[in-house]
Amino acid sequence: MKKIEYSEIQISFSETTTYDLKQLNQKATSFWDDLSIGPIYHINTEVGQKKRQQWLFKNISFDEHYFSDFIQCLKEIHSIPKDLPITIWKGDCARDHLGLCFIISLLEGQNQIRVIHASKAYKELFHKDYEVFSTGQLSSEEISKIYEKSKENPFLTNLEKTNLKKEWETFLNSTNLLRVRKGDLVLSVEENHLDLFIIECAKKLDAQNSFCDAIRLIGTALDDYEQLIQDRFWEYRLRTLITQGIFKIEGSLESYSTYKVKLAIK
Structure with a gap:
């Protein structure tokens, strides 16, 4: 069987969105962890990751395999070839913004990265009186139309990447257990x-x-x-x-x- 050569990889924060993208013959993966809740203090270290796992297991009833699943997810992101462009899907929710900042912090290479702001694209395309916070709220048809509209979005500049990494560092050093949107910002509360x-x-x-x-x-x-x-x-x-x-x-x-x-x- 001939191996499919993909021109880019899609990353979303919703498993349903990832499934829909695969149905569009896109190479796609999902970052499933909701970093807007629970401790993320020094989550870039094994100690921080295990403390997060313990808190989630005790208070939110997360699966006991969280840590191994999280590590596997990190390996998948780190394994993306540095010359392969990346498209990251996000909605207007703290979870997606935290996920975006985290992934940008992991990708230290030369990847070209574009972001599809799905909530904004939904409003522009469909003109419905319905608020979309997460790409998981979108139908497969809506995902397809948003992708066609947004697939040529400009790549993030080096300055934009740097600012997202700096923002992630702020979250990384906070001991708060909740992050919420305040207008266009996401704040620890x-x-x-x-x-x-x-x-x-x-x-x-x-x-x-x-x-x-x-x-x-x-x-x-x-x-x-x-x-x-x-x-x-x-x-x-x-x-x-x-x-x-x-x-x-x-x-x-x-x-x-x-x-x-x-x-x-x-």
């Missing part, structure tokens, strides 16, 4: 940054007077918040608020589909 919003969502669901399903509360927070933060971090904060006595609980904490919560103070 305290882990309790979302707590008041969770309480407001609970009041919206009348949880100061009666128990409501935790899954419904988390779903409301996901839908109403102005940006994309994964459900497991929302539940981590809800469990923390339960521990702090802010919420009462009814049921089992086995998963957020098996318990209800009620505000302890009206």
Whole structure:
């Protein structure tokens, strides 16, 4: 069988996007780790990577094979030939921006790198009243049209790469557990940054007077918040608020589909 020669490689932060790109006969890989949550302090070292794994396993219920999977992902990125152009797909979410900064920091060679800002391209192409935060929200047809529109985007300049690497260094030296978007920026914030919003969502669901399903509360927070933060971090904060006595609980904490919560103070 003749080996296919690819003219570039696509990197996305969504496995569904990577699948869609492969269906378009593109060489594609995904960086699946959500660096917007959990510790990333010195994650460029083995100690930092293992501390992140331990925190995620304890608080977010990540797979125990996280570390080996993470190392394998790094090897794939490092193995990209230095003369092969790279296209990185990103949406308007902290996760994708952190992933972009991280990957740029890994690619110290001479790769030409272009970025497809999928959220922006979606607005320009489809004119729908629908906010796209992640490429994972896009259909395969939308991915195809965005690629055709954006495949000739200019490559990042050396200055743009340097600025992204400097930004990554700032994140790398922060001990905060959450990164969020603030306008066009991504900032490190305290882990309790979302707590008041969770309480407001609970009041919206009348949880100061009666128990409501935790899954419904988390779903409301996901839908109403102005940006994309994964459900497991929302539940981590809800469990923390339960521990702090802010919420009462009814049921089992086995998963957020098996318990209800009620505000302890009206």
